[in-house]
Amino acid sequence: xxxxxxxxxxxxxxxxxxxxxxxxxxxxxxxxxxxxxxxxxxxxxxxxxxxxxxxxxxxxxxxxxx
Numbered sequence: 001x002x003x004x005x006x007x008x009x010x011x012x013x014x015x016x017x018x019x020x021x022x023x024x025x026x027x028x029x030x031x032x033x034x035x036x037x038x039x040x041x042x043x044x045x046x047x048x049x050x051x052x053x054x055x056x057x058x059x060x061x062x063x064x065x066x
Contacts, residue, residue: 020045020046049052
């Protein structure tokens with residue numbers, strides 16, 4: 001039981017941080033192509049993802065019900 005909870009908590013933390021890492025890596029690719037990066041720094045990326053997540057949680061069920 002404890003192992004299951006520890007694994008769930010670890011995944012709860014790992015998934016969003018992996019998404020931040022991938023977004024920062026893609027910004028590096030964008031800059032190599034001569035384009036402007038979408039995110040200035042990692043905290044900005046986290047804030048934008050948090051806002052998107054809250055919008056999904058609040059309005060996601062309304063969209064799925066249509």
